[in-house]
Amino acid sequence: xxxxxxxxxxxxxxxxxxxxxxxxxxxxxxxxxxxxxxxxxxxxxxxxxxxxxxxxxxxxxxxxxxxxxxxxxxxxxxxxxxxxxxxxxxxxxxxxxxxxxxxxxxxxxxxxxxxxxxxxxxxxxxxxxxxxxxxxxxxxxxxxxxxxxxxxxxxxxxxxxxxxxxxxxxxxxxxxxxxxxxxxxxxxxxxxxxxxxxxxxxxxxxxxxxxxxxxxxxxxxxxxxxxxxxxxxxxxxxxxxxxxxxxxxxxxxxxxxxxxxxxxxxxxxxxxxxxxxxxxxxxxxxxxxxxxxxxxxxxxxxxxxxxxxxxxxxxxxxxxxxxxxxxxxxx
Numbered sequence: 001x002x003x004x005x006x007x008x009x010x011x012x013x014x015x016x017x018x019x020x021x022x023x024x025x026x027x028x029x030x031x032x033x034x035x036x037x038x039x040x041x042x043x044x045x046x047x048x049x050x051x052x053x054x055x056x057x058x059x060x061x062x063x064x065x066x067x068x069x070x071x072x073x074x075x076x077x078x079x080x081x082x083x084x085x086x087x088x089x090x091x092x093x094x095x096x097x098x099x100x101x102x103x104x105x106x107x108x109x110x111x112x113x114x115x116x117x118x119x120x121x122x123x124x125x126x127x128x129x130x131x132x133x134x135x136x137x138x139x140x141x142x143x144x145x146x147x148x149x150x151x152x153x154x155x156x157x158x159x160x161x162x163x164x165x166x167x168x169x170x171x172x173x174x175x176x177x178x179x180x181x182x183x184x185x186x187x188x189x190x191x192x193x194x195x196x197x198x199x200x201x202x203x204x205x206x207x208x209x210x211x212x213x214x215x216x217x218x219x220x221x222x223x224x225x226x227x228x229x230x231x232x233x234x235x236x237x238x239x240x241x242x243x244x245x246x247x248x249x250x251x252x253x254x255x256x257x258x259x260x261x262x263x264x265x266x267x268x269x270x271x272x273x274x275x276x277x278x279x280x281x282x283x284x285x286x287x288x289x290x291x292x293x294x295x296x297x298x299x300x301x302x303x304x305x306x307x308x309x310x311x312x313x314x315x316x317x318x319x320x321x322x323x324x325x326x327x328x329x330x331x
Contacts, residue, residue, distance in 0.1 A: 106154035108146070115146040148202040155195050160188070177324040185320050189313035196309060200302040207298040215291025222284030229277060230259045233267035 268274035
């Protein structure tokens with residue numbers, strides 16, 4: 001029995017003989033062995049190898065061919081539509097010929113007058129010789145300012161005002177929203193954003209310069225002259241008023257009381273000289289104060305456009321869309 005068991009063990013050992021150290025393969029270096037990922041390799045990142053041979057060559061050839069085809073198509077995309085395609089679209093029957101981009105020439109008389117005024121002012125200040133030397137820079141700057149002003153002027157006088165004269169204001173927030181009223185309000189809101197967001201800055205700059213060089217000197221000179229007229233009215237009022245108690249020194253100087261316009265006119269209209277002073281100083285001060293009021297108004301409009309116009313127009317378009325789709329007619 002023992003001999004049979006030994007014989008079986010010997011046969012099994014001969015059949016499953018392990019390789020010896022002479023024939024065993026050499027183990028790779030430790031640095032070349034990649035550590036096994038902790039959660040497996042679902043993306044097969046450790047086993048990926050770059051393709052070699054004809055496959056990579058095919059991919060490179062295909063990429064070069066695609067790039068060449070794209071470059072060949074780009075000039076065709078950038079070219080204008082041919083005459084046949086334009087006739088097939090038939091935009092001429094829809095658009096006004098005066099509003100065609102290729103022939104549109106906006107009429108901006110106020111902007112043209114500003115350009116001529118600026119050109120004349122520069123020539124009068126620096127002289128003709130200096131103007132000729134720097135004409136490209138001066139004319140280029142004035143023309144671009146004129147262009148910004150012309151955008152606003154043309155938008156109002158050639159688009160908004162004629163449309164309102166023809167269709168009224170029923171498209172703003174009508175009780176019954178139609179496709180026409182919805183499109184009119186939406187286009188008006190979006191166009192107002194694009195046009196006013198940049199152009200109001202130019203108008204604010206012009207109003208500020210006008211107030212500095214025109215309104216401020218008028219306010220200073222007119223204010224000094226008008227203060228003299230107020231002093232005369234105050235002197236008459238103090239002479240007619242009962243005497244006051246002495247003012248303590250620790251209270252400081254007595255504040256200047258406000259003088260009514262009627263008292264100023266009554267105190268200075270007794271003779272021709274006083275009337276002339278009223279007319280001159282009053283006119284100068286009125287011009288300066290008007291310039292200041294215009295500048296502050298333009299600045300307020302610019303602040304509103306910069307901060308709240310976009311929110312207002314988006315809200316307006318949203319209200320019209322909801323009214324058109326969900327709550328039409330309302331109420």
